Amino acid sequence: MKNLILLFLALLLLPVVSQAAIEEYAFEEEVQEERFKQLTYEMRCPKCLNSNIAGSDAPIAADLRKEVYDQILEGRTDQEILDFMSSRYGDFILYRPRLTAGTLVLWFGPALLLLGGIIIVRRMMLQSQDAATETGLTQKEQEELDKLLDRD
Amino acid sequence: MIPELGNFSLVLALSLAVLLSVVPMIGVQKNNELLMTLSRPLCTGVWVFMVISFGCLAYAFLDDDFSVAYVASNSNSLLPVYYKFTAVWGGHEGSLLLWVLMVASWTYAVSLFSRNLPLDILARVLAVMGIISVSFLLFMLFTSNPFDRLLLNTPADGTDLNPLLQDFGIIVHPPFLYMGYVGFSVAFAFAITALLSGKMDAAWARWTKPWTNAAWAFLTIGIALGSWWAYYELGWGGWWFWDPSENVAFMPWLVGTALIHSLSVTEKRGVFKSWTALLAIAAFSLSLLGTFIIRSGLLTSVHAFAVDPERGMVLMAIILLVIGSSLFLYALRAPVVKGIASYTATSREVFLLINNIILVVSVAMILLGTLYPLIHEAIYGEANKVSVGAPYFNAIFLPLMGLIVIFLSIGSISRWKKTSMDYLKSQLLKVAVASVLLGIVIPLVVTREVNVPIFIAVALALWIILGIGRDILTKTANKASLLEGLKSLSLSYYGMQIAHLGMAVIILGVCLTSHYSIEEDVRLAPGEQIEIGKYTFTFQGVNREPGPNYAADVGTIEVQKNNTTYMTLYPEKRTYFATGTVQTEADIDVGFTRDLFAALGDPRGDGAWVVRLHVKPFVFWIWMGAFLMAAGGITAILDRRYRVREVRQQETVTKTPGAMGSLKGA
Numbered sequence: 001m002k003n004l005i006l007l008f009l010a011l012l013l014l015p016v017v018s019q020a021a022i023e024e025y026a027f028e029e030e031v032q033e034e035r036f037k038q039l040t041y042e043m044r045c046p047k048c049l050n051s052n053i054a055g056s057d058a059p060i061a062a063d064l065r066k067e068v069y070d071q072i073l074e075g076r077t078d079q080e081i082l083d084f085m086s087s088r089y090g091d092f093i094l095y096r097p098r099l100t101a102g103t104l105v106l107w108f109g110p111a112l113l114l115l116g117g118i119i120i121v122r123r124m125m126l127q128s129q130d131a132a133t134e135t136g137l138t139q140k141e142q143e144e145l146d147k148l149l150d151r152d
Numbered sequence: 153m154i155p156e157l158g159n160f161s162l163v164l165a166l167s168l169a170v171l172l173s174v175v176p177m178i179g180v181q182k183n184n185e186l187l188m189t190l191s192r193p194l195c196t197g198v199w200v201f202m203v204i205s206f207g208c209l210a211y212a213f214l215d216d217d218f219s220v221a222y223v224a225s226n227s228n229s230l231l232p233v234y235y236k237f238t239a240v241w242g243g244h245e246g247s248l249l250l251w252v253l254m255v256a257s258w259t260y261a262v263s264l265f266s267r268n269l270p271l272d273i274l275a276r277v278l279a280v281m282g283i284i285s286v287s288f289l290l291f292m293l294f295t296s297n298p299f300d301r302l303l304l305n306t307p308a309d310g311t312d313l314n315p316l317l318q319d320f321g322i323i324v325h326p327p328f329l330y331m332g333y334v335g336f337s338v339a340f341a342f343a344i345t346a347l348l349s350g351k352m353d354a355a356w357a358r359w360t361k362p363w364t365n366a367a368w369a370f371l372t373i374g375i376a377l378g379s380w381w382a383y384y385e386l387g388w389g390g391w392w393f394w395d396p397s398e399n400v401a402f403m404p405w406l407v408g409t410a411l412i413h414s415l416s417v418t419e420k421r422g423v424f425k426s427w428t429a430l431l432a433i434a435a436f437s438l439s440l441l442g443t444f445i446i447r448s449g450l451l452t453s454v455h456a457f458a459v460d461p462e463r464g465m466v467l468m469a470i471i472l473l474v475i476g477s478s479l480f481l482y483a484l485r486a487p488v489v490k491g492i493a494s495y496t497a498t499s500r501e502v503f504l505l506i507n508n509i510i511l512v513v514s515v516a517m518i519l520l521g522t523l524y525p526l527i528h529e530a531i532y533g534e535a536n537k538v539s540v541g542a543p544y545f546n547a548i549f550l551p552l553m554g555l556i557v558i559f560l561s562i563g564s565i566s567r568w569k570k571t572s573m574d575y576l577k578s579q580l581l582k583v584a585v586a587s588v589l590l591g592i593v594i595p596l597v598v599t600r601e602v603n604v605p606i607f608i609a610v611a612l613a614l615w616i617i618l619g620i621g622r623d624i625l626t627k628t629a630n631k632a633s634l635l636e637g638l639k640s641l642s643l644s645y646y647g648m649q650i651a652h653l654g655m656a657v658i659i660l661g662v663c664l665t666s667h668y669s670i671e672e673d674v675r676l677a678p679g680e681q682i683e684i685g686k687y688t689f690t691f692q693g694v695n696r697e698p699g700p701n702y703a704a705d706v707g708t709i710e711v712q713k714n715n716t717t718y719m720t721l722y723p724e725k726r727t728y729f730a731t732g733t734v735q736t737e738a739d740i741d742v743g744f745t746r747d748l749f750a751a752l753g754d755p756r757g758d759g760a761w762v763v764r765l766h767v768k769p770f771v772f773w774i775w776m777g778a779f780l781m782a783a784g785g786i787t788a789i790l791d792r793r794y795r796v797r798e799v800r801q802q803e804t805v806t807k808t809p810g811a812m813g814s815l816k817g818a
Contacts, residue, residue, distance in 0.1 A: 022736075022753030022764045024675040037671070044539045050395055052541070055386075095541025097524075102532055106524050106540065110517040110548050117509035124505065125497040 023062070025069050032072050039068050039081060042096055046089050155220050158208025159299040165201035165256070166289040168194055172259075172282030176275035188275035192263045195278055198285060199260040202253045209249060209298050210240050219306040222246060222298045228312035228730045230701035238323040239313040244447060245298035247326060251443070252288045254327075254334040255281065262338055262363070269359060273345055280341035287470045295463045312730030315702070321381035329374030329401060333439040335367020336404060339411060340436035343429040344478060347485040352429065357419035360432070362789040364415060365647075368408040369785035375401050376778035383771070384740050384749075391774060394545040399522045400442030403515050407435040410511040412785070413504045421501060421568055426486040427508070433482060437475045438515070444471050445522075496570045503563030510556045517548050557612045557659070560652060561619030565626075583622050587614035599668075609663035616656035620649050647788025654780030661773025669768045673753065677760040685767045687748065688712040693759055694752070702726040704737075707752045707761065711741075721750040723763075738764075747771045 027033040040054035045061040053061040053068075064085070071081045085093050097103045172194040179187025209222075213236045218224040226243045227236055241250040259281040266274055292298070316322070342360040346352035378401065383391040392398060411431040418428045444467045495501040521540045528538045565579050591611025595603060627645075628637020670684050676691035683689075692708035705725040711718045724737040738751040746769045753762030 022673050022751060022762050024673050024753075024762050042541070042543050044541060050541075051393075055390070055393075090535070090537060092537040092539050095539050096543035096547075097538045097540055102528055102536075103524075103538065106520060106544070109520055110513055110552075113513045113516055114510070114552075117513055121502065121505055121509060125502055 023065065025065070027072075035078060036068060036072055039072075039078060040065055042094070043068075043082075043085060044093050044095050046093055052095060154208050154211050154215070155217065155299040155301065158205045158212070159297065161201040161205035161208065162289065162293060162297075162299070165198050165205065165252075166286065166293065168197040168201065169256075169282050169285040169289060172198060173279050173286050174282075176279040176282075180272045180275050183272075185271065188271050191275045191278040191282075194282070195256075195259050195263040198282070199256040202256040206240070206249055206253050209246060210237055212299075213237065213240055216310070218308070218310050219301050219303060220298075221300045221302045224302060224307050224310045226313050227310040228701065229309050230729060231310075231313055231318070232700050234323070235313055235318050239317070241326050242313050242317050245292070245296045247330070248288065248292050248296055248447075249298050250327065251330050251334060252285060252292060254330050255285050255288065255337060258335055258338055258363075259285065262341075266359065273349065273351075273359075276345040276348060277338075277341045280344045281337055284337050284341075284474070287474070291463075291466050291470060295466055309730070312701075312728065315726070315728045315731070315733045315735045316385060319381065319385055321377055321385065325374060325377040325381055327374075328370050328377055332367050332369075332371025332374050332408075333401075333404065333442065335363065335370055336408060336432075336435040336439050338363040338367065339432040340478070343432035344481065347429060347478075347481050350485060352418075352425045354419050354422050357415050357428065358794065361412070361415045361419060362794045364408065364411055364432075364435075365785040365789050368405070368412060369782040371401070371405050371408060372778055372782040372785065375405060376775050376782075380775050384738050391771070392542075394521075394542045396522050397446055399518050399545075400438075400445050403518055404435050404438040404442060406511050406515045406518075407431055407438055410508045411435050413507050417501050417504050421495070423495070423501060424505070426482075429486065430482060431508070433475075433478045437471070437478070440471045440474060444468060495568070498566065498571045498573060498576065500563060500566045500568050500571065503559055503566055506559050507556060507563060510552055510559070514549060514552050517552070518545065521545055521548075553659075554608065554612060557616060557655070560655065561615050564648060564652060565619060565623045579622055579626060580619065583615065583618045587611045587618055590614055603667060606663060606667055609659055613656040613659045616652055616659075620652060624649070642791055642793075644788040644791035644793070647784045647786070647791070649784070650787055651781045651784025654777040654782075654784060656777070657773050657780055658777030661770050661775075661777055664770040665768050665774070669766060669771070671764070671766045673762060673764050675756050675760055675762050677758060680760075682765065684765055686713055687718070687767060689750070689763075689765050691761070691763060694755070694761055699726060701730065702728045702735075705752065705755075707750070707763065709739075709750050709763070709765075711748060719748075721748065723750040723752045725752045742772055744772060745770060 025033075025036065027036065037054065041052050043053045043064065045051050045053045045056040045058055045064070047060050048056045048058050051061075053064045067085075068081060071084070076084075082094065086098075091098060097106060099107055172191060175187050175194065176191035179185070179190070211217075212220045212223050213227050214233065216223070216227065216229050216236075218227075222243060222245045226246070227239045231239065239246075241247045259278060262281070263274070263278055266277075269277075339360050342356065342363070346356050375398075378398070379391045382393070411428065414424050414428045414431055417424045444464075447463065447467060521544055524540050525538055528536070561583065562576065562580065566576060588611050591609075591614055592607050595606045595610055599606075624638070624641070627641060628634055631637035631640060672682060672684055674682055676682065678691060678693035681688055681690045688711070690710040690712065692710055694705045694707045697704050697706050703726070707721075707723045707725075709721045709723065711721060719741055721739040721741060723739040726735045726737060727733070728735065736751050738749055740750075741748040746767055749764075749766035749768060751764040753764060755761050
C-alpha cells in the first residue's frame with residue numbers, strides 16, 4: 001500500500017496529462033476536422049486526472065471521441081454536441097465553464113480586479129501629481145532644503 | 153550504513169539550522185557582533201550536511217540499495233546509471249530533499265556573496281532562511297524521510313522509475329524549477345528583514361535585485377524545460393495545458409516578473425516600497441503554495457489529499473505559518489517603510505505600476521481558475537462539479553498579455569519621474585504605425601489569408617522589437633558612432649531589452665505555431681505516403697528493437713521535401729519491463745522555422761500503424777524566447793552597479809588613496 005502511495009505521489013510531480021491517444025478519423029470536409037479537434041480539446045475526460053478527451057488513452061475518452069465524431073457527421077452543431085455531453089456527464093466535462101450563477105465570479109472577477117487596479121493607479125496618479133507639485137516635502141522641509149542649497 | 157549516515161546528516165543539518173534561525177536574531181536584538189557573525193559558519197554547516205545527505209541518497213540509488221523504501225519504489229536494477237542518479241528526485245521524499253538542499257545552497261550563496269552587507273541585515277536574512285530550512289527539514293524527517301528502511305521484507309528489485317521520468321528533459325527540469333521556487337526565498341528573507349528593521353531604501357532594493365533576477369531566470373528555464381518535456385514526451389504535440397501543476401509554477405513566475413519591475417522602481421526612485429515587500433512575500437508564498445498543491449495532490453483530486461492527510465496537514469500548517477506571520481508583520485510594519493512619491497501621470501513609475509497591476513490580476517485569475525473547481529464543489533456539492541481548463545485561461549490571459557505588451561514599449565522608453573507626452577509621441581508614434589502596418593502586411597504577403605489574431609500577434613511583437621530599436625537609437629544618438637553608443641549602455645539596460653525581445657519571440661512562436669500547425673493522425677501501411685505542407689512523409693514500417701530496460705517498436709518515417717529525401721524520423725513505442733508501462737516516444741526534428749513531429753499510435757494489422765504527424769512552424773521560438781528572457785535576467789545581474797560594492801570594499805580594506813574617487817564614480 002505504501003509503495004502505491006509513493007508511486008502515486010511520484011506521478012503527482014508531473015503535469016498529470018496522460019499519454020496522447022492517436023487514432024485516425026476521416027472527415028469529408030476540413031471544417032468538420034477542425035470542429036472535431038476543437039471539441040475534443042475542450043472536453044474533459046470524465047475518468048482521467050486532468051486531460052481532455054483528445055489527449056487521453058482511457059477507453060471512455062475513446063468512446064467519447066467516437067461519439068463526437070458520429071455526431072459531427074450526423075450534422076449536429078457544436079452547441080448541440082456540448083449540451084448532449086454535459087447532460088450526460090455533467091458540467092464537469094466542459095473545460096470552458098458555462099456562465100451560470102456559480103461561475104459569475106470566475107468569468108467576471110478578473111475584469112473587476114483590473115477595474116479596481118485602474119482606479120488605484122488613477123488615484124495614485126492624482127495624489128502623486130499633488131506631491132509632484134509640492135516636491136513631496138512639507139513646507140518646513142522645503143525651507144530647510146532651500147537654505148541648505150543656498151549655503152552650498 | 154550509508155543511508156543511516158544520510159539520515160544522521162539530515163539531523164545535524166536540522167540542529168545547525170535551528171541554531172541559524174535563532175542565534176543571529178538574538179545577536180541583532182542584543183547587538184552582539186559575535187552572535188551575528190556566527191550566522192555565516194552556521195550556513196556553511198547546514199549546507200555541508202545537506203550535501204552529504206543528498207550524496208548518501210544518491211549513493212543508495214547507484215548502489216541499488218532496495219532496503220531503502222524510497223529507492224525500492226523509484227528505481228530498478230535495470231535502470232541506466234544516469235537515470236538511477238536522477239531518480240533521486242523522482243519521487244516525493246527525494247524531491248523534498250533536493251528542495252531543502254537548494255534552500256541551504258541559496259543561503260550559503262547569500263553568506264558568500266554578500267560580504268558587503270551590513271552585518272545586522274545579513275544576520276537577519278540568513279536567520280529567516282534558516283527558519284525556512286528548519287520547517288522543511290522537520291517536515292521531511294517526521295513525515296517523508298527518504299532514508300526509511302524496508303528491513304524485514306527487502307524487495308529483490310525496485311518498482312522502477314516512472315517511465316515518463318526516464319528522459320533528459322525531466323532530469324534537469326525539477327532542479328531548475330526548484331532553484332527558481334526556492335530562490336525567491338532570498339527576496340522573501342530580504343523583505344522580512346526590511347520589515348523587521350524598518351529600513352527599506354534604494355540600497356535594500358539593490359541587494360535584493362540580483363538574487364531575484366537569478367531566481368526568476370532559473371524559474372523561467374525550469375518552466376520552459378517542463379513545457380518542452382511535455383511537448384516531446386507526452387506525444388500530443390502541445391506544450392502548455394494550464395494544468396494545475398503548470399499553473400502553480402507559472403504564478404510565482406508572474407509575481408516574480410512583477411517584483412523585478414517593482415524593485416527597479418524602488419531602487420531608482422525609492423518608491424513603491426511596501427508594494428515591493430508585498431510582492432517579495434507573495435512570490436515566495438506562491439512558491440510554497442505550489443509545493444503544497446503538488447505535494448498534497450489537493451487539486452488533481454480532493455481524495456488524494458485524504459490518502460496522506462498527515463503530510464498535507466503539516467505542509468499546510470507550515471505555509472499558513474509562513475504566509476500568516478509574514479503578512480502580519482507586513483500589516484504592522486508596512487507603514488514604516490512607506491516612500492514619499494514624486495512622479496507624474498506619464499512617468500516610468502506609473503507605467504511599471506500598470507505592468508504590476510496587470511501581472512497581479514493575471515495571477516489572481518490563474519489562482520481563481522485553478523482553485524475554482526474546489527470552491528464550486530464546496531458550495532454546490534459533488535454532483536455539480538465544474539472544470540476550468542485551457543479555454544477559460546486562454547480567453548482571459550491572452551487579452552491581459554496583449555494589454556501588458558502595449559505598455560511594455562511605452563514603459564521601457566519612458567523616463568523616471570516625468571515623461572512629456574511630446575517625447576513619447578516623438579519616440580513611439582512611428583513605431584506604432586509601422587508595427588500595425590507591417591503586422592498586417594507581412595502575414596498577408598506570406599500566407600495570403602486574412603487572420604486577425606495573427607495580425608494582432610505580429611503587430612504586438614513588432615511593437616516590442618521596433619520599440620527596442622527606437623530606444624537604442626535614441627540612447628546612442630549623441631555618441632560619436634553607434635558602436636561607441638552601444639558600448640556606453642549598461643548591462644542592466646541590455647538585460648532588460650534582451651528579456652523584452654524574448655517576450656516578442658514567445659508571442660511570435662505561440663501564435664504562429666497555434667495557427668499554422670498542421671496535425672494529421674493517419675493510418676499508414678508500409679510504403680504509404682501522406683503530404684503535409686511542403687513535406688511528404690513515407691511510412692517504412694515498424695521494427696522491434698531492444699533497449700536497456702525496455703523493448704521498443706521503432707517506426708521508420710522518411711520525409712521528403714521537393715522530391716528529394718530530406719531526413720528520417722524514428723518514433724518509438726516502448727514497453728518497460730519492470731512495470732509493463734507502454735510509453736510513446738515521439739521523434740522530432742527541431743528546426744529554427746519549423747519542427748517535424750512523428751509519434752506512433754497503435755498497430756492496425758498487416759504492418760499498418762496509426763501515426764501522428766505534425767508540422768509545427770516556429771514552435772522552437774517559444775523556448776528560444778524563454779531562454780532569451782532568462783539570459784536577460786542574468787545579463788542584468790552582471791551590471792557594474794551590482795559588482796561595484798565588492799570593489800569598493802576591497803579598496804576600503806586596502807585604504808588606497810584612489811578608493812574615494814571610484815566610490816564617487818559608483
